[in-house]
Amino acid sequence: MSVDLDTWEIVVGLEVHAELATRTKLFCSAVNEFGGEPNTNIDPLTLGLPGSLPVLNEHAVELAIRVGLALGSEVSPSSFARKNYFYPDLPKDYQISQFDRPINVGGSLELPSGKVIGIERAHLEEDTGKSTHVGGGGRIHDAGYSTIDYNRAGVPLLEIVGRPDIRNADEARAYVTELRSILVAVGASDGKMEEGSMRVDCNVSVRRRGDDELGTRCEIKNVNSLRSLGRAIEYEAARQVDLIEAGERVQQQTRHWNEDDGRTHKLRSKEEADDYRYFPEPDLVELDPGAEWIERVRAAMPVLPAARRHRLAETTGSELEQTALVVERGLDELCLAAIEAGADPVRVLTHAEHNLSDERSLKLDPEQFAELVKMETGGQLTATQAKTVLSEMVEGAGSPADIAAAHGFEAMDNSELESLVDGLIESNPTEWQRFCEGDAKITGFFVGQVMKATKGQADGKAVTALLNTRKG
Amino acid sequence: MTEQSSPITAAEVTKVAKLARLTLTDAELERFTHQLGDILGHAADIEALDLTDVEPMARPIPLTNVFRPDEPGEPLDRDDVLSVAPAVEDNQFRVPPSLGEDS
Incomplete structure (x- = not known):
């Protein structure tokens, strides 16, 4: 009822x-x-x-x-x-x-x-x-x-x-x-x-x-x-x-x-x-x-949850409701410190909201968290790779640079990616034709091929962007 | 004394007695209605005074903020306490059920 x-x-x-x-x-x-x-x-x-x-x-x-x-x-x-x-x-x-x-x-x-x-x-x-x-x-x-x-x-x-x-x-x-x-x-x-x-x-x-x-x-x-x-x-x-x-x-x-x-x-x-x-x-x-x-x-009063939500929303330029979970988990101080250290506020908040549910996240070093976000926004790590590195940082595996290196996560040179994509266009004319005619589903084919060739290290978004550029 | 002139009615005394879980005989009811009436009558005497210039007091003693530090003391011995309870079960006081109303 x-x-x-x-x-x-x-x-x-x-x-x-x-x-x-x-x-x-x-x-x-x-x-x-x-x-x-x-x-x-x-x-x-x-x-x-x-x-x-x-x-x-x-x-x-x-x-x-x-x-x-x-x-x-x-x-x-x-x-x-x-x-x-x-x-x-x-x-x-x-x-x-x-x-x-x-x-x-x-x-x-x-x-x-x-x-x-x-x-x-x-x-x-x-x-x-x-x-x-x-x-x-x-x-x-x-x-x-x-x-x-x-x-x-x-x-x-x-x-x-x-x-x-x-x-x-x-x-x-x-x-x-x-x-x-x-x-x-x-x-x-x-x-x-x-x-x-x-x-x-x-x-x-x-x-x-x-x-x-x-x-x-x-x-x-x-x-x-x-x-x-x-x-x-x-x-x-x-x-x-x-x-x-x-x-x-x-x-x-x-x-x-x-x-x-x-x-x-x-x-x-x-x-x-x-x-x-x-x-x-x-x-x-x-x-x-x-x-x-x-x-x-x-x-002697601490900063209360409502004030903490407002502070985080203002710093990150986000909606108030988006900060609720992060403050509830007590991660707002970490976020603010990472932002202070130069990390992109929106990426910081997104990671805290979606990728830091583990209680050990509270022990993350803000400098290292900031470094990870900088690697991601700088193009050295894809979003998926950043998530992997972050979860290992939470487990205490070390600095983001070390973890990324251990995984062999390396930023692909843009020219490297370009030649790879150009090669794929040349060897797959039928698929390329379909892409140019606006078949969105075929995008996945190209991205998949690039990922296969790079063992998953390429940035999917960058591949899509490149395909669109080539289409003209 | 008629009910109208009394500061408290027999019905009110019956209600108060019920709330206090007291069973009164008719003679007791009459006696207590009279006595409570006298007490309320005395309060009425005070109410009749002009007290506009007198500050209201929450307590007769002008004392505030008597505290105890938040420190544990010695508890009572449970066996001693339960030995004088009318009924005991599993180290707890056993009591009759209460609150019968339900639908």
Whole structure:
């Protein structure tokens, strides 16, 4: 099933929970690690034991500020609140979160396409323990019982709430990918979706094209990969359109994505926000990072992916989108250095985009990369030969000149090529006649003959050009 | 005291009790509605004051930025902890299922 996008518009807003890369939890000194033995990273606060009190982890705040600055948020004086609910994944019966006064207010994120997605807020809160539902097929709503590991309870999270500016599954995936790059770039999170370091809740609604008002949304949970994210959005949008077209209404509710059947299932009707009875956390004081701290963090910020894409696009004179993959692979510094060393910018970018997918490419020497590109643009290597040499350079085989020499790649003298081509024209009059009559397919015959004679060292484009010159 | 004059209704108290997983008898419901009404009445007394010149405070204590360094401490011993849990399975806390709603 798919949505008729001429009639309908899909509206998506994402809430991303990112686990912060601290050594310890948000409010206590129990260790923050993935994959520890169950219930070993626990202390009195993690278990909500009487008398235990929270104290805020300074480094978690630092990381939150970094993300806030990266997203262009206003880093603000903030406070913590209790979000009350009874669920065994938090033994205190409440989660400490930020409610009316989040640390990061507003902001935006630029996708590789150049589209900008608004950010509502990015606030600190504690993670919950991990429940495993046993019996009844392992699904949350029909479990026989649950077992709980509290290692994750209290791990610092930053909840990044995006505005409903996303319009399709591809944009949603691009948003999450970009956000992950930013989190990793500033060292705030390892961004590993497969380990739950980054979890996405996805608000989906649909409306008729041209409508200003947003439709009723459903929140989808359990989206654990970029692939599921796209599938879940497409399924849910189609479900809602079907409902509306059948004359029914979409009900606001939380739904659970099931990877196996590729559908979303109703989990619970959305509770009213005030059912959580938020109130100021009495055990914690105000958090006000202040200008000095914020500026110190700002001064130490790395160049972010969006700025790196713009820089590379400007230097190479290319389209912004062409730089996305290269920046994602972290090859932009290498490219800029090679260009600085005199290599042709477009060839550099093309190689980085198509021929440098190997992780070892990051270790390439920019001078040597530049030298290779110069050999290619200087006519000493054909495009195919340059690709071969480059892949061996990535494997650590040495300088481009040495590798080319080892392969016997030598630039053919132009006069050598000319006499070869002239000889072929003379000895193949029928084929030459066809070429002159405009039979493009016969070009391959001549190029093939030249390649055969030169053991593949001639430049195919040069041969074609020469044939055209001879044709007159 | 009629429901109209009370700052909180019995229905509201019933809802709050439900959210707090408390079962109240009729007598308790009446008593707590009255007591909560008194507390809210006290807040209403403060609301009646002219506080236009008073800066709002997020906390009663004028204290900000109390931090802890990001350094690991000693964890609790798992066996000690699990020995006092009502039910244990595979070194985890075993709990009843929750959230029954589904369609």
